[in-house]
Each structure stands twice: as structure tokens, then as C-alpha cells.
Amino acid sequence: EAGVVQSPRYKIIEKKQPVAFWCNPISGHNTLYWYLQNLGQGPELLIRYENEEAVDDSQLPKDRFSAERLKGVDSTLKIQPAELGDSAVYLCASSSPTPTPNTGELFFGEGSRLTVL
Amino acid sequence: AQKITQTQPGMFVQEKEAVTLDCTYDTSDPSYGLFWYKQPSSGEMIFLIYQGSYDQQNATEGRYSLNFQKARKSANLVISASQLGDSAMYFCAMSLSGYSTLTFGKGTMLLVSP
Numbered sequence: 001e002a003g004v005v006q007s008p009r010y011k012i013i014e015k016k017q018p019v020a021f022w023c024n025p026i027s028g029h030n031t032l033y034w035y036l037q038n039l040g041q042g043p044e045l046l047i048r049y050e051n052e053e054a055v056d057d058s059q060l061p062k063d064r065f066s067a068e069r070l071k072g073v074d075s076t077l078k079i080q081p082a083e084l085g086d087s088a089v090y091l092c093a094s095s096s097p098t099p100t101p102n103t104g105e106l107f108f109g110e111g112s113r114l115t116v117l
Numbered sequence: 118a119q120k121i122t123q124t125q126p127g128m129f130v131q132e133k134e135a136v137t138l139d140c141t142y143d144t145s146d147p148s149y150g151l152f153w154y155k156q157p158s159s160g161e162m163i164f165l166i167y168q169g170s171y172d173q174q175n176a177t178e179g180r181y182s183l184n185f186q187k188a189r190k191s192a193n194l195v196i197s198a199s200q201l202g203d204s205a206m207y208f209c210a211m212s213l214s215g216y217s218t219l220t221f222g223k224g225t226m227l228l229v230s231p
Contacts, residue, residue, distance in 0.1 A: 031217055042121075042208050042221030043162070056218060089160065095217050104150055104217040108162035 002026070006092050006109035014117050018080035021112040025073070025094030032069060033106065034077050035091040043091055049075065082116045089113050119144040121209050121222035128227050130199045137184070138194040138225045140209030148214030151192040153183065156206040156224070165207075168192060199229045 005024040013019050025032050030051050035043035046065065048056040051072040060067065064083070069075040079086055093106040120143040130136040142151065153165040168176045168183045176183045184193040196203055206226050210219040 033218065040224075042210075042223050043219075044221070045218055048218050091162065093162070104212050104219075105152070105164050105167065106162075106217070106219055107164070108154075111160045113160070 004109035010113050012115045016081040021077045023075045023092030029094035031095045033093040037089040087116045119220050123222035125225045135197045140192045146213045150212045152210040153194045154208045204229045
């Protein structure tokens with residue numbers, strides 16, 4: 001079974017340029033997450049989707065960040081314009097439907113490392 | 118709001134020895150889950166072990182065990198017989214009842230020496 005696939009793995013851009021990251025979750029996982037991981041820190045949630053609905057985007061900086069999951073499968077995270085402080089790893093994760101946290105394991109992709117110059 | 122605290126920025130252990138990585142949590146929700154993930158230098162997050170708040174016994178998965186002390190709100194990870202490949206960042210995380218989102222701690226860097 002294929003895992004969570006993210007692309008690109010690495011991206012270097014100049015500030016004020018746009019950038020987009022793509023994520024394809026594990027087949028059958030209806031919950032998809034985008035996390036931000038700064039250097040030396042733990043991941044922090046940006047947005048969570050249940051199918052195509054964004055159910056938690058309270059931590060997403062909406063002035064420059066946007067995300068979509070149009071058909072409830074793969075997802076795109078966009079930053080426009082990028083700032084120096086956006087340099088980080090953007091992790092995508094997915095989980096299978098579960099009514100409790102008992103089996104709420106998240107499966108992560110390898111991440112997209114962004115460097116803004 | 119829930120919070121995870123990992124107070125050890127780094128830990129050193131010799132190969133074949135056991136090591137304990139500390140994690141404390143804070144939540145008023147009686148139903149929650151606690152997770153440990155490993156992140157090697159390659160970047161992927163690897164699930165290690167899970168403990169539910171109502172589980173009576175401490176979770177174990179091979180060389181990993183979770184020392185769950187509910188009254189102290191601690192969920193320490195114990196790695197027995199450390200191996201060189203265990204060198205990585207380790208994150209403690211929590212999810213609340215009805216929500217699958219994980220809240221992570223800042224992590225502990227484990228270095229295993231020969």
C-alpha cells in the first residue's frame with residue numbers, strides 16, 4: 001500500500017514569490033492534515049480536512065496561505081507571497097475514519113522543505 | 118486546550134542500553150490518546166506507540182514501551198536495548214476524544230553511540 005506522497009521534496013524560492021505543495025493521502029483516508037514544522041520544533045497544525053471540508057483552519061495564516069482539497073482526495077497548500085519566515089518543512093498526513101482517538105494514528109509524508117531567500 | 122511538554126532537548130545513550138524520554142501532558146478532557154513518533158534525519162514521521170487514557174496496561178511495541186502515569190500526567194517512552202538506528206528526534210503527541218488532530222511537543226533528540 002502506498003504511503004502519503006508529497007511533492008516537491010525541496011523548494012527554494014525568493015521572497016514574495018508564490019509556492020505550492022501537493023499531497024496525495026493514503027487511499028481510503030478521508031482525513032487530511034497539513035502541518036508546519038519549524039527547525040528544531042514539533043509539527044503544528046495548519047489545516048485539517050474531513051473529505052473536502054476544512055474543519056479546522058484556525059491556525060492557517062489566511063492572508064498568504066490557502067489550501068484546497070477539491071475532490072476529497074489530494075490536496076494543495078499554497079503560499080503567496082512567501083516570506084523569509086515561511087522557511088520550514090510542510091508535512092502532510094492522513095488518517096482513516098475513526099470515532100475515537102484510540103486508533104487515530106496519523107500517517108505522514110516525507111515533507112516538503114521550503115527555503116525562502 | 119491541550120499541551121505537551123518535552124523537557125529534554127537532547128539525550129545520549131550507549132548502544133544496548135535502555136533510555137527514557139520524558140513527556141508530560143495537560144488536558145481537562147478525560148478521554149485522550151497519547152502517541153510517540155520518531156523522526157530520523159530523512160524527515161518522515163514514524164509512528165511508534167499509542168496509549169489510550171482508559172487503557173489499564175502500559176502499551177508495548179517491541180523494544181518500545183510507554184510508561185503511563187495518569188495521576189502525574191506523564192507518558193514517558195522507554196526504549197530498551199538501544200540501537201544506532203534509534204538516533205533521531207522523538208515527539209510525544211496527544212489527541213482528544215472525538216478529534217483526530219495531534220498536538221505535538223517540541224521533541225527530544227536522541228543520539229546513540231557505539
